[in-house]
Amino acid sequence: MATLSTTRVKIAGLAACVPRRIEENIDLPIFASREEAEKTIASTGIERRRVCNDGVTASDLAEKAVVRLLADLGWSAESVDCLFFVSMTRDYLAPQTACILQGRLGLREDCFVMDLPLGCSGWVYGMSVATSMMQTGQFRKGLLICAETNTKNRSPKDRSVRPLFGDAATVTALEYDAAWDKPMNFVFGVDGKGWEAVHMKFGGMRHPTTVEALQEVEVEPGIVRKGTDMVVNGMDVFSFAIRRPPASLKELISACSIDLESVDYLLLHQANKFIDEKIRRSLKLPPEKVPYCIRDFGNVTNASIGLVMVVQLAERLRGGMCHCLACGFGVGLAWASMEFTAGHLVCSELVEY
């Protein structure tokens, strides 16, 4: 089992930015009937999602969230020592978007910046990378951005994905504190043999984009997509998601001797309500300990754990300490779980783009 503990780094603040435009699932033309839309909404728990306009990227959403959080924290851009940009919908294949954001945000030229091309497991993996690099105290202030425009690389004519995914960016501000004695504990997992469960075939080096890859093809009734669109093999993902995350969380609980009674919240990647409820029940946690934001935002992949904290737990996180577990799982196939304690945070109001 791959485990990691980091210390002396605390969460200082959180912010999120979502597009202003709302797409209601009940109105989607891809459903055969209103009744079918209602059933899908009932089982997934997703009523609506935020969708970017053309030309808006994940870094645009991220920039807004960062500017707001830095202002609310009272941090200057020059004080930031490191920035991590977690995204699978970055602005360009090259350069990495973290470099572009350094310039746009006015961060120092000796700032450490890095893209992490991770999906739904991205917040947990990103926290492990960022806090590992910060725990010596050489980087004292850091930003972990998780941003995704999922509606840009998924077909709007694919009924298996369009009702599920939305766009969002979150930023988690991290700060070195030698007196902070609450470790962050992580466990990780990956099954690369299952990579085809979620993938984009064309556009990388293995299969460069061709004219044919840009043609829409009806894969099956209700699923029309291009070779450059994200493929989500629903049953493969479903099979993975109802098995691996509960096992990962149980590994973490066992490895770190966590008393579940002491856990205030389990923060799950907001995949869909059915999957997340399976995970919650497998740990026998009461509903009030597992917050959701999926009804109004859908699955926003790597931004989902940060977003649920901002929209559902802001007041609680501004106040006293919360003992939390989190689990992210998805494309890779990759998953990770973590234990952390957070409180007295600066939690910005939700920003709209």
Added chain:
Amino acid sequence: MGNLEKYLGVFESVFGLSAAEAETAVFKSTRQWDSVGHVNLMTNIEEAFDISLEPDDILDFRSFAMGKEILSKYGIAF
């Protein structure tokens, strides 16, 4: 309402199938029984019978007939 009626009712409400159509329903072959439809079906089965299906059973639930066998493990007799 008997268990068979209840079971048929779920297939009718989720996929709009008559009793005769439901009895031959198979994942991927029956219209709307794709991954999204499967989540709908599982949600409705769990609600109708007030059970929580195990992951393996959710994944093995690939036809009307197989579903009956799986539900029998939860004490639901047909």
